[in-house]
Amino acid sequence: MLSVARVIEKEELAERCYYLLLLEPRLARQSMPGQFIHIRVGESYMPLLRRPFSVAGASPESGTVQVFFRVVGGGTRLLSALRRDDSIDCLGPLGNGFKSGRVTGPSVLVAGGIGVAPLLFLARCLVREQKKVILFYGAQSSGELLPVKRFLPSGVEINLAAEDGSTGYAGTVTAAFSEAVERGLRVGEMFACGPRPMLKEIVGLNRQKWSFPLQVSLEENMACGVGACRGCAVAVKGSGESAYQRVCREGPVFDAAEVVL
Amino acid sequence: MLSVARVIEKEELAERCYYLLLLEPRLARQSMPGQFIHIRVGESYMPLLRRPFSVAGASPESGTVQVFFRVVGGGTRLLSALRRDDSIDCLGPLGNGFKSGRVTGPSVLVAGGIGVAPLLFLARCLVREQKKVILFYGAQSSGELLPVKRFLPSGVEINLAAEDGSTGYAGTVTAAFSEAVERGLRVGEMFACGPRPMLKEIVGLNRQKWSFPLQVSLEENMACGVGACRGCAVAVKGSGESAYQRVCREGPVFDAAEVVL
Amino acid sequence: MAELAVELGPLKLKTPVLAASGTFGFGEEYASLVDLQNLGAIMVKGLTLEPRAGNPPPRIMETPAGMLNAIGLQNPGLAGFLNKELPRLRYYGVTVIVNIAGDTEEEYVELAEELSKTEGVAAVELNVSCPNVHKGGILFGTSALLLENLVKKVRHSCRLPLIVKLSPNVTDIAEMAFVAEKHGADIISSINTLKGMYIDVARRAPYLGNITGGLSGPAIRPVALRMVFEIYKAVKVPVIGMGGIADVDDALQFFMAGAAAVAVGTANFVHPPTIPSIVSGLRSYMEAEGLTALEEIVGIAHR
Amino acid sequence: MAELAVELGPLKLKTPVLAASGTFGFGEEYASLVDLQNLGAIMVKGLTLEPRAGNPPPRIMETPAGMLNAIGLQNPGLAGFLNKELPRLRYYGVTVIVNIAGDTEEEYVELAEELSKTEGVAAVELNVSCPNVHKGGILFGTSALLLENLVKKVRHSCRLPLIVKLSPNVTDIAEMAFVAEKHGADIISSINTLKGMYIDVARRAPYLGNITGGLSGPAIRPVALRMVFEIYKAVKVPVIGMGGIADVDDALQFFMAGAAAVAVGTANFVHPPTIPSIVSGLRSYMEAEGLTALEEIVGIAHR
Numbered sequence A, B: 001m002l003s004v005a006r007v008i009e010k011e012e013l014a015e016r017c018y019y020l021l022l023l024e025p026r027l028a029r030q031s032m033p034g035q036f037i038h039i040r041v042g043e044s045y046m047p048l049l050r051r052p053f054s055v056a057g058a059s060p061e062s063g064t065v066q067v068f069f070r071v072v073g074g075g076t077r078l079l080s081a082l083r084r085d086d087s088i089d090c091l092g093p094l095g096n097g098f099k100s101g102r103v104t105g106p107s108v109l110v111a112g113g114i115g116v117a118p119l120l121f122l123a124r125c126l127v128r129e130q131k132k133v134i135l136f137y138g139a140q141s142s143g144e145l146l147p148v149k150r151f152l153p154s155g156v157e158i159n160l161a162a163e164d165g166s167t168g169y170a171g172t173v174t175a176a177f178s179e180a181v182e183r184g185l186r187v188g189e190m191f192a193c194g195p196r197p198m199l200k201e202i203v204g205l206n207r208q209k210w211s212f213p214l215q216v217s218l219e220e221n222m223a224c225g226v227g228a229c230r231g232c233a234v235a236v237k238g239s240g241e242s243a244y245q246r247v248c249r250e251g252p253v254f255d256a257a258e259v260v261l
Numbered sequence C, D: 001m002a003e004l005a006v007e008l009g010p011l012k013l014k015t016p017v018l019a020a021s022g023t024f025g026f027g028e029e030y031a032s033l034v035d036l037q038n039l040g041a042i043m044v045k046g047l048t049l050e051p052r053a054g055n056p057p058p059r060i061m062e063t064p065a066g067m068l069n070a071i072g073l074q075n076p077g078l079a080g081f082l083n084k085e086l087p088r089l090r091y092y093g094v095t096v097i098v099n100i101a102g103d104t105e106e107e108y109v110e111l112a113e114e115l116s117k118t119e120g121v122a123a124v125e126l127n128v129s130c131p132n133v134h135k136g137g138i139l140f141g142t143s144a145l146l147l148e149n150l151v152k153k154v155r156h157s158c159r160l161p162l163i164v165k166l167s168p169n170v171t172d173i174a175e176m177a178f179v180a181e182k183h184g185a186d187i188i189s190s191i192n193t194l195k196g197m198y199i200d201v202a203r204r205a206p207y208l209g210n211i212t213g214g215l216s217g218p219a220i221r222p223v224a225l226r227m228v229f230e231i232y233k234a235v236k237v238p239v240i241g242m243g244g245i246a247d248v249d250d251a252l253q254f255f256m257a258g259a260a261a262v263a264v265g266t267a268n269f270v271h272p273p274t275i276p277s278i279v280s281g282l283r284s285y286m287e288a289e290g291l292t293a294l295e296e297i298v299g300i301a302h303r
């Protein structure tokens, strides 16, 4: 599960948002949408802990995996300084991915910010399964939106939203999606990833109004990434020891009906 | 005293020994032989403290300073990863340099390992003052010897020593120098830099046998580099508060008669 | 090949490098990543009588060369451990040390008693960094008197080798070690985490769900090493040294300070094969230095 | 422009960011590097009655995100300070706080008395991390009783604002702060260094000339912050928070934990203009957040 990947490509694709293409055949073969890799961003003890990133694409043919990341602190800043041919230490793939069911309506993906990463991978797999895929993707402004079209098969319907109105729907991605539902969008199954407040809102709305089958991919600070430390707890409907589950192990993808956000 | 220097050249010139050419006009103007610069080798707090390195050459004309360093730990390993055009944060020039007096005999420089660095700078200045300069320079083996000729004016007489006999005198540089003295080498003044045991030996021999005017450049772990922390103490002949002096402030060059090694 | 097996009083270990409690789960999590044969033992996550949910998230925050954790003893409880985790651990063939925790002396005693009846547990490690609910929440491990009473009672009911794991948040750790030894500890573990915190400036509030947490990792190594050094002078029983160990040089520092074995915690998260690499580093060191037993350097920095 | 001046009880400071004792020498060393006008005060290197040579080298070792020091109070003694250092400091126009240390209560008392007679000293900071030679070398700051006696006596003879600088190597720092306040401290400084050590594996011996040393720098920040948080709950006098502060975010954490001012130590070595940059960062923060006084966020993380 531990391997050294080589940087094949690194590109800044949106404001502080980078694309990494890594060569690591085993990771490329084993990764499933929703899983993540736990990256050691430097050799010193600062930053000390690994950093988790969703696999945004994996090609067993070329032996490569894709990662998108946003610079938010010291670890991601170091990642952004990587150069072609640098090596990085990766642990993974980890966690449980999305589970797509047999559904009648289209598969709708709702992404906030860099949360789009795992959904790009998922979209490609769903298209391969001949599903109708609709992506809602929003950010603060158009400058922060990744050029997702480049990374998606042609069948996927893309709906952009920018809170500052600079492109697509003027408002949050949740609002964009809600309006679409109100206007009659059919939803067979739903997958969401993004900042916690956005997920909270979607899960809440879904509970109150829609009751679509909904899976969410969650983030929580992690130490081990493999289930050993119990650091990445998310509250679930349960009690005793099982009042919390591990984002790294039982997640990062959870059934929205089960988590308490 | 604080400035950002740009890496113009970096080259591995001997086993784990690197040459750095830095562009920083103020440093180049102000540095004197024996002084050092205190370099922050990375932006994180690991390594935390700056690392002191002798100025091995300074050209006010080109605005550059030279540094030679040997990889011995984490800080120097990071330095060795610098690339052309990288910036580094330098504090300096710091400390008191060599003082060359009015002497009748030649100026003899005795260097052990990377300790040759400040002596290269000194040699160039002494030659400019029309002095006869003789360098004794030794290391464990020839592979560790820097190609000093490249960095010295033609007048300087170079005597190499390698403990494993792989080049020049077979033995320590101290032995090479002692033998030369025994064979009648005239010494007007003497400057030494190298590992502590070597300096101890030379200072001891000089006290017992030669009594040449001798200055030594010392190393001690440093925090501030400017005299504030009292961390870089070297024992001197004195008492009370003055039982110790600061390598960074009163030194790094000391009159051999004054220090207790 | 250099002999790495060690005897810590009544406890025999294959290697002198253990996995510290709470950092290696119940073994299973790392089984596919780390050759468990290298582990002297796994000290499992702190066990309580009843299952515990643990603290609200966030439970973890990184700090300079360290991390804060406030897991809060999330664990399956004694029955869950015996039924689910222990059989699996035994299957891996790794030596199991059970780290126990409680709110009252009675809980510790009951745990020690039950574990003493259990096959496959090599030793009990008392985690004394827990608040005593009967004493206004003072930690057992920060009062010599509470520690004395606890160790005495547990010793009485515990037929397994008894390890007392000290809290570093005390004025005089040597005194605590002395008290633990005097009242029956076979082995001292040192150290648990330093109490620390982190404030979320944007939210103007403590970051961790539990407000404070335990600091571990390389940042605390100098403190941990000093404590092992002091404990070694104060007691005769063997010491398991821990706190920030990440490589063989770190481990050697602890042996030289007086540790008869070492445990690795946080570094497992950073580099899962840390323990095997320390074990092989120790082997190389012993060969290079001509040591036949690690014992020869235990405490050597005191001479 | 945001008002940065603060009043710590009887002590008025231009800015709430001070240079921690022992890390800024006597001002002169950094005068050409740092605009001293930004400093709330310089807390000068620990002063003793007689000059001291300090500890044998090596005195410093780097550790992960931290450093150990064992300088050992090398200082020119009271007379040397008054004749040589103080006039220079006054010339710079910077507020001077004198950190005092001694082997006996009497030495502290005499220092406080003499300094009270001196022009140009704004406050006295009691460094209680010193061994009491009459009590077998127990540090004044690690025994509530020794601390009580010391603070009482010094208070009696000290007409300047009295700061008591606590040692973190204690079980209950809030108790120590409480004792210091009760017996006359006007201000609490927290924290001094954590006791640590480093072993030179090649030499199989402690690295520092003094065997142990004090750990400082970012590594200790989580511990220092937690202690300031605890002290704030225990006392009413203002607290000067320190321990690993290197940037404005770190400083804000301490203010929010309850510090009325902060001091920067080790970070001065790493980046000499740390204090000015924190001062300007605080100004920007106050403007961005619409604060008229820093007071508004002092202790806010407790709410």
Ligand SMILES: Cc1cc2nc3c(=O)[nH]c(=O)nc-3n(C[C@H](O)[C@H](O)[C@H](O)COP(=O)(O)OP(=O)(O)OC[C@H]3O[C@@H](n4cnc5c(N)ncnc54)[C@H](O)[C@@H]3O)c2cc1C
Residues within 6 Å of the ligand: A036, A047, A049, A050, A051, A052, A053, A054, A055, A067, A068, A069, A070, A071, A072, A073, A074, A075, A076, A077, A114, A117, A118, A218, A219, A220, A221, A222, A247, A252, C061, C062
């Ligand atoms: C399962 C999973 C998948 C993720 N996938 C992606 C992705 O594809 N692209 C991407 O840009 N980001 C992703 N994140 C978030 C990413 O891990 C954080 O942005 C990153 O760790 C921040 O590190 P830093 O050092 O730059 O930030 P800092 O804020 O300096 O980090 C401090 C500490 O907090 C942790 N941390 C901070 N933010 C987060 C966060 N949002 N989630 C988890 N831990 C955090 C860090 O890991 C570190 O331990 C994912 C997180 C999880 C849990």
Ligand SMILES: Cc1cc2nc3c(=O)[nH]c(=O)nc-3n(C[C@H](O)[C@H](O)[C@H](O)COP(=O)(O)OP(=O)(O)OC[C@H]3O[C@@H](n4cnc5c(N)ncnc54)[C@H](O)[C@@H]3O)c2cc1C
Residues within 6 Å of the ligand: B036, B047, B049, B050, B051, B052, B053, B054, B055, B067, B068, B069, B070, B071, B072, B073, B074, B075, B076, B077, B114, B117, B118, B218, B219, B220, B221, B222, B247, B252, D061, D062
């Ligand atoms: C005045 C002066 C001039 C120097 N000039 C040169 C030079 O021109 N070229 C060169 O290669 N080296 C020189 N050195 C030594 C150089 O500073 C150390 O090799 C370097 O600091 C090692 O850092 P590290 O992180 O690689 O090693 P580590 O061993 O990991 O460093 C650990 C700590 O010890 C300190 N340290 C380790 N070795 C030394 C040492 N020999 N002297 C002082 N501190 C040390 C480091 O600064 C650091 O704080 C000089 C030292 C001094 C005091």
Ligand SMILES: Cc1cc2nc3c(=O)[nH]c(=O)nc-3n(C[C@H](O)[C@H](O)[C@H](O)COP(=O)(O)O)c2cc1C
Residues within 6 Å of the ligand: A223, A229, A231, C020, C021, C022, C023, C044, C045, C046, C047, C069, C071, C073, C099, C127, C165, C191, C192, C193, C215, C216, C217, C218, C220, C242, C243, C244, C245, C263, C264, C265, C266, C267
């Ligand atoms: C996430 C985490 C959980 C821990 N849980 C426990 C525990 O349950 N019981 C215990 O005695 N110590 C626990 N510890 C402390 C470690 O066992 C160890 O004593 C400490 O972390 C110092 O070692 P390190 O710096 O190598 O991590 C925990 C530490 C961490 C980081």
Ligand SMILES: Cc1cc2nc3c(=O)[nH]c(=O)nc-3n(C[C@H](O)[C@H](O)[C@H](O)COP(=O)(O)O)c2cc1C
Residues within 6 Å of the ligand: B223, B229, B231, D020, D021, D022, D023, D044, D045, D046, D047, D069, D071, D073, D099, D127, D165, D191, D192, D193, D215, D216, D217, D218, D220, D242, D243, D244, D245, D263, D264, D265, D266, D267
């Ligand atoms: C080199 C050095 C010398 C110090 N000398 C003193 C001293 O003389 N008196 C004192 O009270 N504290 C002394 N300290 C402690 C600092 O003032 C400060 O309390 C501690 O270092 C924590 O802050 P920091 O992490 O910002 O350095 C010293 C610290 C260092 C690093």
Ligand code: FES
Residues within 6 Å of the ligand: A221, A222, A223, A224, A225, A226, A227, A228, A229, A230, A231, A232, A246, A247, A248, A249
């Ligand atoms: S990160 Fe350790 S259990 Fe999830």
Ligand code: FES
Residues within 6 Å of the ligand: B221, B222, B223, B224, B225, B226, B227, B228, B229, B230, B231, B232, B246, B247, B248, B249
């Ligand atoms: S390094 Fe601070 S006084 Fe010399």
